[in-house]
Amino acid sequence: MPNPVGLIPANTYPRIIAVDLDDTLNNFTETLQHGEFPYSPADSLSRETFEHYLQLIRNGESEPSDLMSTGFNYCHFKIHLRCWQEARARPNGVEFMQWLRRNQWRIVICTRRDMRRAHDSTRVWLQKNDIPFDYLFMAANKIAFCRAWGIKHLVDDSFFNIIHGKEHDINVYYPILPLHHSLPSHNARGFQTFDEVQRWIQE
Amino acid sequence: MDPRVTLLKEFSSGFIEGKAKIETDQFGFEFLEWLLSAGGALEYGELTDTRLLHKYKIVDIPEHRMDDLMQLHVMKQFNVCRYFGVEKNDVFCFNMDNNHKTDNTAIIPEMSSALDTLRTCLLGLGCEPLIIASGRGYHVWMRLDEPMDNTLLYEFMIATAARALLPLLVGGADHRAVKFSFYPDINVIDAVSLRLFGSQHVKNNSFSHVFTPSGLLDEGDSWKYFEHFIRNKTTPTATIKAALEELRKAT
Numbered sequence: 001m002p003n004p005v006g007l008i009p010a011n012t013y014p015r016i017i018a019v020d021l022d023d024t025l026n027n028f029t030e031t032l033q034h035g036e037f038p039y040s041p042a043d044s045l046s047r048e049t050f051e052h053y054l055q056l057i058r059n060g061e062s063e064p065s066d067l068m069s070t071g072f073n074y075c076h077f078k079i080h081l082r083c084w085q086e087a088r089a090r091p092n093g094v095e096f097m098q099w100l101r102r103n104q105w106r107i108v109i110c111t112r113r114d115m116r117r118a119h120d121s122t123r124v125w126l127q128k129n130d131i132p133f134d135y136l137f138m139a140a141n142k143i144a145f146c147r148a149w150g151i152k153h154l155v156d157d158s159f160f161n162i163i164h165g166k167e168h169d170i171n172v173y174y175p176i177l178p179l180h181h182s183l184p185s186h187n188a189r190g191f192q193t194f195d196e197v198q199r200w201i202q203e
Numbered sequence: 204m205d206p207r208v209t210l211l212k213e214f215s216s217g218f219i220e221g222k223a224k225i226e227t228d229q230f231g232f233e234f235l236e237w238l239l240s241a242g243g244a245l246e247y248g249e250l251t252d253t254r255l256l257h258k259y260k261i262v263d264i265p266e267h268r269m270d271d272l273m274q275l276h277v278m279k280q281f282n283v284c285r286y287f288g289v290e291k292n293d294v295f296c297f298n299m300d301n302n303h304k305t306d307n308t309a310i311i312p313e314m315s316s317a318l319d320t321l322r323t324c325l326l327g328l329g330c331e332p333l334i335i336a337s338g339r340g341y342h343v344w345m346r347l348d349e350p351m352d353n354t355l356l357y358e359f360m361i362a363t364a365a366r367a368l369l370p371l372l373v374g375g376a377d378h379r380a381v382k383f384s385f386y387p388d389i390n391v392i393d394a395v396s397l398r399l400f401g402s403q404h405v406k407n408n409s410f411s412h413v414f415t416p417s418g419l420l421d422e423g424d425s426w427k428y429f430e431h432f433i434r435n436k437t438t439p440t441a442t443i444k445a446a447l448e449e450l451r452k453a454t
Contacts, residue, residue: 067302069382115247116394119260135235139250148230148255 017100017201018110018137018146020156021122024175025097025131026087033058035086037079045071054079077117084113085121089129090175096194101132108151109133110142146170153201162188173197207277208270210430211399217292217350218285221264223272224396226405227281230257241268256405260396277401284396287387291350295386296397297321297343297360302382307339308407313371313380314340321367322416328363328446333432334414335425338404340381341414342397346433351440353387359443360385362450400429 022028039050053075056063063072100107113122115138126133139145142161146154147168154165155173162180165172166187174180176190191197225238230250239245243264250257264272276283287295299321301307301314318334318341325332325345333344364383371378386397398404402411413425420428 066304067379068300068304068307069302070379115249115260117391119247119394135245136247137249138247140252141250144255145250148250149232 014152015104016106016108016151017153017155018108018142018151019097019133020142020154020158021109021111021113022084022087023157023177024155025093026084026089026125028083028087029177031083031087032079035083037082043075043078045075050075077114080113081118081121084118084125087125089125089131090194092194094129094131096198097131097133099198106135107133108135108137108149110137110139110145110154110156112140112142113138143168143170155197159183162186171200173200204270205274205277207401207426208273210426210433211273211277211401212270213433214346214400214429215285215292215294217288217294219288219393220266221269222260222262222286223264223269224284224286225259225261225272225281226284226398226402227257227259228255229281230255235259241265241271243268251405253405273399276399279403282398282402282405284398284402286396287392288350288353289392291352292356292387293347293350295345295347295356295360297364298337298384298386298397299340299343300337300382300384301339302380310340311380313376313378316370316376317367317378317381318343320370321363324363324366328449329442330438330446331436333400333429333436335400336409336412336414336419337398338406338409342411344400345443346437347443348437348439351443353389353392355444355447356387357385357389359447359450362447362454366450401426 019025037054039047043050045053049071053063053072056072057076057079062076063070065072097107109126111122115122115136119136122136137145142154142156142158143164146152147170152169153171153173154161156162157174157177161172162174162183163186172188174188174190176192180190189196189200221243235245235248238259238261243261246260246262248257248259272283275281299314299318301309301311303311321343322332322334325343330345333346335342335344364385368378368381371381384395386395388395398411400411403409404411410422410425412419412422413428414420415428
């Protein structure tokens with residue numbers, strides 16, 4: 001059995017890229033803020049509790065609790081699942097992914113989604129939008145994932161990755177969103193269209 | 204074949220063929236190529252929050268390759284988790300976890316109470332469980348003489364778990380401290396898997412010791428008990444059906 005255990009990967013792969021889904025390849029936040037989420041009594045919550053939870057989720061907040069599994073967490077997953085299914089793909093992002101495939105890049109879809117429960121809908125969405133990929137990975141810490149797997153390029157919108165990618169020798173590219181105006185100093189590259197990323201990764 | 208692998212294969216014939224989740228410290232494209240080299244496809248991978256632990260859900264695994272993976276499992280090279288049959292199963296399991304965000308590998312009083320009540324309840328219904336320590340609690344397995352419909356198994360597990368939590372509710376303790384998951388779960392049957400006996404828990408690296416009323420057995424005795432359980436403690440499906448009728452009447 002090979003033994004590539006450790007933070008320094010056995011090989012690095014120059015033509016491999018990790019790409020996030022939510023708010024990178026789709027309009028997740030817009031869908032969450034403006035989408036319709038009908039109440040269902042089958043979810044064992046009162047209507048008032050559901051509306052309260054929905055507001056918390058839209059604000060990016062959570063219900064304080066020292067427990068792992070709660071009614072709020074279940075509601076959070078259900079709302080996010082609906083967003084993942086209904087979010088629109090960014091047309092320019094789809095073209096970029098197809099360009100990667102045509103040019104023999106190895107593509108890793110790298111997401112924070114809980115793949116145990118979101119795998120099927122994620123795969124359906126990718127196929128429906130003609131987005132090619134080689135691997136589907138779930139990682140809360142994408143910098144650690146890219147570093148461990150020898151991936152030099154990451155397209156992702158998260159503050160943490162934008163700020164810390166370069167420290168770990170990962171080139172991070174992010175779609176410029178309104179919330180990014182409050183970013184502290186960093187070495188990642190923000191883009192308006194994926195054409196810019198296409199140019200940068202060939203430098 | 205390693206007799207431990209034979210036992211694991213004998214334990215259940217109902218797990219989905221060709222599908223498994225692998226938990227391991229190994230990662231990287233070379234490892235992934237090796238993992239899939241004898242057949243199988245990666246459905247998805249995961250880097251967990253625990254160290255650099257990775258999980259790989261593999262499908263279309265040829266039978267001989269599944270045997271190889273099981274061999275590596277009993278050699279503690281990695282954990283193999285299996286998926287339950289979609290319609291019927293000849294094993295089922297209550298997964299009891301400490302539901303707290305912190306210090307959740309501790310055995311809390313609520314867990315001990317719920318486990319004790321569950322075991323007493325199952326024995327009272329004529330069913331003897333195999334109890335295995337897991338990182339955050341226990342896996343309480345039952346083995347049947349023939350496959351049984353998942354809907355009935357799920358109903359049986361819901362009813363007995365509710366009984367197990369009743370003393371906590373009556374005593375004013377927080378029953379949410381113990382989280383029950385049911386395998387097979389008819390709502391997420393293809394999404395969730397469970398570690399086989401012989402695994403090492405991902406958080407504390409502890410072996411999946413068998414738990415008896417007199418305490419945890421060491422690794423060698425746990426394997427002996429596992430064999431004894433398979434040979435002597437299989438429950439007739441008629442017993443579960445009769446128990447379910449009793450539980451329905453009681454509720």
